[in-house]
Amino acid sequence: MILGKNFSNLKVILVEPNGPLNVGSVARLCSNFEVDELRIVSPKCDIFSLEAKKMALKGHKFLENCKIFDDLQKAIFDCDLVLASCGRIDVNKNSFFGSSVDIFDWTLSFEKINNLAIIFGREDRGLTNSELLLANKTFNIPTSQNNPSLNLSHAVSIALYELTKSSKGNFDQELKVFNLASSKQVHDSFLEIEELLLKVGYLLKHTSRAKISKFKNFILRANTSMHEINVLRGIVHQINWFLNNSKNNK
DSSP states (O other), X not given: OXXXXXXXXXXXXXXXXXXXXXXXXXXXXXXXXXXXXXXXXXXXXXXXXXXXXXXXXXXHHHHHTOEEESSHHHHHTTXXXXXXXXXXXSSOTTOOOEEHHHHHHHHTTBSOBSOEEEEEOBTTXXXXXXXXXXXXXXXXXXXXXXXXXXXXXXXXXXXXXXXXXXXXXXXXXXXXXXXXXXXXXHHHHHHHHHHHHHHTTSSOTTTHHHHHHXXXXXXXXXXXXXXXXXXXXXXXXXXXXXXXXXXXXX
């Protein structure tokens, strides 16, 4: 595999693409870089059109076998590590980004990642802030501040090239065992945390989403492990148990 031994499966995920030429070009790139699978969330164009097939060339099998989802969460929840691309500069000030080179070097510092996903957003407006928070890490490709947004297929090509380049330069490093909490574990935990904090009155319904997003960002920045997120989840379960039993004993 072109990406070396660190990955057994690499998924490229497109969210609501609206250009068949871009989709076809990305399918071709999946073939160029030996991506495992192309996934598409709620496509806004005919991804099986003649235009897409002409652009795909030897990547036509990625079009034919791509998996289509109606929700981004469903597209990523079998993945151990999720990266998201973002070209916007008007994002929430609490968001944390790294350059594509730094994020890929960090990714390659792990001994083995069974399923890696890289998400790319809409051609016109990218990924929403809530969608970015579904990723373990968010990266941007350094471009001019006057025109930071890249064409979708160009962004995919640069990202796959830089990931491949990083993989070639990290084999001499001592690799760490991968044990980060998955996107699904973090997401499920924060659903329970938000429910608890609403119950005890710390959060209000109309502002809970914004506040919980900040908290979630802290957890993602900390590279929280599976064990650590399970400890946090256990604390939430215990508090819920206590609150429910306290009411029953009154």
